[in-house]
Amino acid sequence: MVPMPPRSGKPPANPFTPLDFQLVLLRRMADHNPGLVEDARRELGVSLAQMREANKRWQAMLRSPRSRSAASRYRSVLGPPESTIPRRIGDLDCEAWQWPVPLWPDLRFEVLVAPNGVVWNEWLVRAPGAEAPTLRTIDDLTPWSCTVDEAARAFAPARPLEGTAPTRWGLAFVAPDAQGERHEVVAEFTWGLLQRLAISE
Incomplete structure (x- = not known):
């Protein structure tokens, strides 16, 4: 009989998967767009607890002294x-x-x-x-509609802003509304995807 290796007493850790990584992306976006994140989470078929656990494990990987x-x-x-x-x-x-x-x-x-x-x-x-979105007015800048690059090109010259947290970016630019009136806009992005706008009157 082949001897069995001794047990360590700890169950093997589940691998961190591409699905878990998508949950990390969503967790960072939940502060700005909880409704969209909730819909996406249900589409992925995972619970809120699973999303929180995935983010917890990701943060632990980033902070580990043995981090790759x-x-x-x-x-x-x-x-x-x-x-x-x-x-x-x-x-x-x-x-x-x-x-x-x-x-x-x-x-x-x-x-x-x-x-x-x-x-x-x-x-x-x-x-x-993939077809890029058409960005002409403020109304086109809806959450998750475009990336940093796309907004910067559509409303050049855009000024990059320091993000409020890691994985967040900002852009300041001028854009017209549906009536053609121009406004100063600050757009906030998480993981490169548009989350929200602040528009001056």
């Missing part, structure tokens, strides 16, 4: 990227790694990785070949 690099962590959780694209930003070369996000089929989760393996940026972008 961000690039390695994303590969471990999401698998090999769907695409790896060389990209040049100013004078710097990097690679854009992209993964599909089933919750948003027209988007990809993108990580910009420097030659030394350091992650420069991590956010949602429009999928290659």
